[in-house]
Amino acid sequence: MRHRRTGFILCTILAAYFLLSPAYALLNYSEYASAAPHFLRYVVIPGSLALLFLLAGVLARPKLAMAVGIYGLSALLGLFLFEALLTFRSVPVRLSMLGQLDENERQALEQKGYVVAAFTLNQLNRMSNVDSLPQAVLSGFPKTEVVLCAPDNNAITYRSDRFGFNNPDEVYDRGTIDAMLLGDSFVEGFCLPPGDDIASHLRLDRLVATAAGIRGNGPLVELATLGRFGPILRPDHVLMVFFEGNDWENLENELHMPWLRAALDLDANYGSPSDAGDSLHRARTAMGQRNKEPVTVMDLLTKTELLRNFAALQQTLTRLGLVLPKATPEIPQFRKILHRAKSITNSWGGTFTLVYVPRVDRFMGALSSRAAFDPLRTLVLDSAVAEGIEVIDLVPPLEAHPEPEKMYAADSHFNRDGAAFAADIIAKRLAGPQISKAASVMH
Numbered sequence: 439m440r441h442r443r444t445g446f447i448l449c450t451i452l453a454a455y456f457l458l459s460p461a462y463a464l465l466n467y468s469e470y471a472s473a474a475p476h477f478l479r480y481v482v483i484p485g486s487l488a489l490l491f492l493l494a495g496v497l498a499r500p501k502l503a504m505a506v507g508i509y510g511l512s513a514l515l516g517l518f519l520f521e522a523l524l525t526f527r528s529v530p531v532r533l534s535m536l537g538q539l540d541e542n543e544r545q546a547l548e549q550k551g552y553v554v555a556a557f558t559l560n561q562l563n564r565m566s567n568v569d570s571l572p573q574a575v576l577s578g579f580p581k582t583e584v585v586l587c588a589p590d591n592n593a594i595t596y597r598s599d600r601f602g603f604n605n606p607d608e609v610y611d612r613g614t615i616d617a618m619l620l621g622d623s624f625v626e627g628f629c630l631p632p633g634d635d636i637a638s639h640l641r642l643d644r645l646v647a648t649a650a651g652i653r654g655n656g657p658l659v660e661l662a663t664l665g666r667f668g669p670i671l672r673p674d675h676v677l678m679v680f681f682e683g684n685d686w687e688n689l690e691n692e693l694h695m696p697w698l699r700a701a702l703d704l705d706a707n708y709g710s711p712s713d714a715g716d717s718l719h720r721a722r723t724a725m726g727q728r729n730k731e732p733v734t735v736m737d738l739l740t741k742t743e744l745l746r747n748f749a750a751l752q753q754t755l756t757r758l759g760l761v762l763p764k765a766t767p768e769i770p771q772f773r774k775i776l777h778r779a780k781s782i783t784n785s786w787g788g789t790f791t792l793v794y795v796p797r798v799d800r801f802m803g804a805l806s807s808r809a810a811f812d813p814l815r816t817l818v819l820d821s822a823v824a825e826g827i828e829v830i831d832l833v834p835p836l837e838a839h840p841e842p843e844k845m846y847a848a849d850s851h852f853n854r855d856g857a858a859f860a861a862d863i864i865a866k867r868l869a870g871p872q873i874s875k876a877a878s879v880m881h
Contacts, residue, residue: 442500448507449495452514456488458749469764475810476765517754524753525744529735531848532742534589534629538733543591548729552583552595555728558654560692565724566717571700572709573717576663577602578652579725580711587629587849596632601667601711602718604635605648615671616640617647617868620660620779621679622688623851624795625651634854636679639861645868651679656688661775662701664782665708672786675868677830678779682763683797683850686814689769702774759803766814773821780827791828793864794818796836798846808837830867832860 463470463480470480494506537556539547562575578584580602586594599607604626609615619625619637626649627635640647648671650663660678668676692698700706738744747753755761776792783790800811815833822829836842836859845856852860 442503445498445500445503445505445507446495448511449491449503452507452510453488453492453495455514456484456491459484460488462750468767471765473765473813476762479760479762517751521748521751521754524757525748528753528848529738530589532738532744533733533735534587535849536733536737536741537585537588537593538591539585539588539593540591541732543588543593544729544732547583547585547593547595550583552585552593553579553725553729555725555731555733556585556587556653557725559652559659560654560695562721562725563697563717566720568697568717570697571662572707572713574662574697574709575714575717575721576659576666576708577650577711578604579718579722581607586627589629594629594631596627599648601650603648603650603652604632605637609641609646609648610671612646614646615648615673616645617675617677617864618664618668618671618673619647619649619651619677619679619793620655620664621649621651621793622655622681622685623651623653624681625649625679626653627857628653628851629847629849630852630854630857634857636852636857636861636864639858640865643861643865643869645865648673654688656685656692657772657775658689658692658698658701661779662698662708664779665701665706666710668782668788669786670710673788675789675791676779676783677791677793677864678776679793679795680818681795681797682800682811682814686766686769686772686818687764689772689775690767693769693771702771702778704778706778756799757803761799762810763797763799763814766817768817772818773824776821776825776827780825789828791830792818792822793830793860794832795852795860796833798843798850800833801836801842830864832863835859835863 460481463476469476471477491506491510495503498506535556557578559575559577566573566575568574578598580598580600582598582602583595584598584604586596588594596604599605600610617637617640625636627638632638635649637647637649650667651660655663657678657680664676664678701708752761776790780790794815796811796815800808815831819829819831836845839845839859845852845859847853847856
């Protein structure tokens with residue numbers, strides 16, 4: 439009787455754990471259960487395992503049920519111990535990404551005018567109570583020392599240019615701008631020392647290149663950024679750097695902001711840097727107050743999905759290649775964004791190009807199926823094909839690299855080698871004959 443009860447309890451615990459995945463997937467149906475591969479991976483497989491463990495606890499012989507429970511929980515515990523190790527190792531990286539500094543270092547930087555806390559443009563606009571596109575903050579703080587991250591309490595910073603982007607200000611005094619990069623943290627050069635970001639490597643290739651990217655940007659913010667700063671800079675080439683990891687989700691969120699949706703209008707007023715002066719001042723004041731609050735481990739628990747990912751064994755399963763990206767919903771506005779961006783760029787005779795950057799997960803895991811990441815890629819590149827927009831797809835060259843994962847840092851952004859690798863491909867394509875069309879890249 440004791441064996442029966444023990445075996446039932448152990449198997450029920452296992453069944454309950456495996457039922458968490460179907461429950462979460464069904465509650466978030468559009469992201470984790472709407473597509474057949476996701477339904478199979480997150481509902482059918484774990485649900486079947488839960489049923490098998492429950493049946494073992496109820497129907498199997500007492501000693502067999504107890505053995506199944508013991509061995510199953512032992513294996514699960516081993517996975518959680520490995521996940522705990524990976525999580526422990528990731529905590530300093532995550533705190534660095536949030537800009538954690540000790541009190542003395544933080545105060546010293548604040549006295550020099552550094553923007554210590556990490557920020558996104560959406561956060562700055564919320565702080566400023568922006569409700570119209572012309573007054574929106576579409577760049578960082580001009581001529582300010584900006585903290586990118588703080589590994590081992592050593593801040594990596596850059597001094598922003600006259601517009602608030604990560605460029606040496608003198609780049610605007612060199613005449614015609616060859617290339618303007620739109621994007622998020624990959625363009626901003628997240629956690630890379632000055633000179634190691636993509637735009638800096640392009641400048642080493644004797645291109646006059648500017649980076650107009652801020653962490654957290656999505657395609658709609660990037661369109662608005664182009665609408666405001668493009669006519670001022672009039673670059674020969676505009677390149678929108680699309681990151682496979684979160685740009686589609688960022689776009690979904692951006693479309694819920696009425697003032698930002700106005701960027702899609704044919705007669706959109708994108709405003710000028712001076713129009714956003716008051717909003718930028720309010721954001722700077724709010725950031726000053728926020729900088730007084732130190733970054734702690736509690737921020738990881740409240741501002742990230744650390745606990746959820748731990749419970750889901752996210753890092754362990756990623757290394758095994760058993761994690762699928764979220765399902766890709768249709769967003770027809772993306773094609774409209776590309777159309778408007780191309781039209782704006784063509785207005786001064788420039789060319790518009792899409793650069794597709796894959797996430798590092800695509801290259802991880804012995805069991806990984808890289809095809810699982812292609813629905814989004816296909817959707818994005820097909821949109822470019824439909825609009826006749828040129829594409830630089832970094833997936834094929836990275837797949838051809840013997841160790842593509844080594845092009846990424848621990849925080850999943852490009853490291854110095856990755857930024858140089860991307861810049862080299864971009865420079866060669868810009869310097870060659872007409873950039874190949876998206877269709878030729880895909881096939």
